[in-house]
Amino acid sequence: MRDFSNSKRAFAEADKYMPGGVNSPVRAFKNVGGDPLFIAKGKGAYIEDIDHNKYIDYVLSWGPLILGHADDKVVADLQDATTRGTSYGAPTELETELAEKIQAIVPSLEEMRMVSSGTEATMSAIRLARGVTKRDKIVKFIGNYHGHSDSLLVDAGSGMATFDINTSPGVPNALAYDTLTVAYNDVEGVKSLFKEHGKEIACVIVEPIAGNMGVIPGTQEFLQTLRDETTKSGSLLIFDEVMSGFRAAYHGAQSLYHIKPDLTTLGKVVGGGLPVGVFGGRRDLMENITPAGKIYHAGTLSGNPLAMTGGLSTLNQLSEDLYTKMTANTKRLMAGIKQAADDHGVPMTVHSVGTMWSYFFNAGPVNNFDDVKASDTAYFAKFFKQLLQQGIYTAPSQFETNFMSSKHTDVEIDKTIQAFNNAFDAVQKQG
Numbered sequence: 001m002r003d004f005s006n007s008k009r010a011f012a013e014a015d016k017y018m019p020g021g022v023n024s025p026v027r028a029f030k031n032v033g034g035d036p037l038f039i040a041k042g043k044g045a046y047i048e049d050i051d052h053n054k055y056i057d058y059v060l061s062w063g064p065l066i067l068g069h070a071d072d073k074v075v076a077d078l079q080d081a082t083t084r085g086t087s088y089g090a091p092t093e094l095e096t097e098l099a100e101k102i103q104a105i106v107p108s109l110e111e112m113r114m115v116s117s118g119t120e121a122t123m124s125a126i127r128l129a130r131g132v133t134k135r136d137k138i139v140k141f142i143g144n145y146h147g148h149s150d151s152l153l154v155d156a157g158s159g160m161a162t163f164d165i166n167t168s169p170g171v172p173n174a175l176a177y178d179t180l181t182v183a184y185n186d187v188e189g190v191k192s193l194f195k196e197h198g199k200e201i202a203c204v205i206v207e208p209i210a211g212n213m214g215v216i217p218g219t220q221e222f223l224q225t226l227r228d229e230t231t232k233s234g235s236l237l238i239f240d241e242v243m244s245g246f247r248a249a250y251h252g253a254q255s256l257y258h259i260k261p262d263l264t265t266l267g268k269v270v271g272g273g274l275p276v277g278v279f280g281g282r283r284d285l286m287e288n289i290t291p292a293g294k295i296y297h298a299g300t301l302s303g304n305p306l307a308m309t310g311g312l313s314t315l316n317q318l319s320e321d322l323y324t325k326m327t328a329n330t331k332r333l334m335a336g337i338k339q340a341a342d343d344h345g346v347p348m349t350v351h352s353v354g355t356m357w358s359y360f361f362n363a364g365p366v367n368n369f370d371d372v373k374a375s376d377t378a379y380f381a382k383f384f385k386q387l388l389q390q391g392i393y394t395a396p397s398q399f400e401t402n403f404m405s406s407k408h409t410d411v412e413i414d415k416t417i418q419a420f421n422n423a424f425d426a427v428q429k430q431g
């Protein structure tokens with residue numbers, strides 16, 4: 001058995017100063033029962049906790065670290081950048097360089113604004129949509145997560161799903177009232193909503209490949225319906241690609257479906273482990289943002305030079321070839337995990353798109369939040385603990401996604417498949 005005593009002590013200490021002992025809820029391991037691991041360092045595909053236990057890491061900071069931990073080039077570029085100062089609050093060429101790079105990869109971002117988190121990106125995109133359409137209502141999908149701003153904390157995925165909360169106390173009723181929700185992949189539900197409310201809807205915001213209730217790809221018909229209905233009713237379509245961007249595919253989910261949203265939000269990988277979010281899209285829309293237009297947006301650390309460097313250094317190392325390789329690795333891992341479940345007679349559904357993957361203790365099919373909720377979360381909790389014992393660090397919730405990095409090779413994948421087999425054996429032994 002691995003010894004977690006230093007992490008246990010560190011958590012008790014943290015709990016004196018921070019609610020639940022953490023700065024973001026799912027980190028707390030609360031719904032898998034147990035204390036979170038405190039991390040000392042990471043390199044490549046591996047992390048090490050403060051008790052010197054080593055793990056193959058598939059959380060990767062919840063997505064950003066597509067090049068794994070402490071990539072040599074990213075670290076060197078950051079070290080170099082810090083010698084010139086950490087922030088100026090004035091323009092730098094780095095911002096233009098990153099914007100140019102992003103646009104080359106995701107061309108629908110004709111103009112964009114850098115922010116410091118995915119939450120800021122989606123919040124600002126919603127404000128822009130409401131401002132230009134002069135409408136208040138927005139549509140989101142049950143189990144999709146778009147950060148923690150008021151209008152978007154309704155029927156949300158991620159921590160909200162993990163802790164079974166519909167909306168948060170503190171969200172004004174008026175805002176929740178203007179957020180209309182529909183089941184994910186529900187084409188008829190979308191059509192009837194637009195029939196009734198079409199002319200009041202400012203925008204639809206959607207994760208084209210949902211990643212905050214595990215990985216659930218949107219169907220082509222579903223996403224095309226969103227494109228058609230928003231166009232017909234004069235509302236905007238926002239693809240929230242904070243997770244799927246540079247993850248589902250090099251050019252994002254939008255390239256897989258050949259659907260062009262009006263606005264896109266990015267985060268996670270775009271900062272390469274530093275705090276960056278982006279919202280952008282049609283030039284005619286973006287030109288409404290201050291100071292070009294009147295819809296307000298600002299940020300003291302927006303476009304921060306260190307954050308821009310983290311993003312640039314990461315994106316500059318990505319390529320189509322790298323995604324082909326990572327996607328193949330992810331598929332091989334999925335096949336191995338599914339085989340392990342089958343061999344142990346455990347019902348399981350595995351989903352992956354590009355470098356995003358998840359496993360549900362559920363015979364499937366898993367197409368929406370109700371399906372995910374039918375998964376065996378008690379089994380998940382037991383299994384998760386065994387994986388930790390086996391040296392595999394995955395997301396501590398059935399409602400979260402795991403990731404692949406460029407540093408995970410055949411060696412790590414084979415070890416992981418073996419670890420899943422061992423974990424099934426161990427759970428079965430417990431009875």
Ligand SMILES: *Cc1c(COP(=O)(O)O)cnc(C)c1O
Binds near residue numbers: 241
């Ligand atoms: C993570 C995430 C966000 C929120 O980003 P933060 O940087 O955590 O604020 C928004 N949308 C999606 C799809 C996400 O996965």
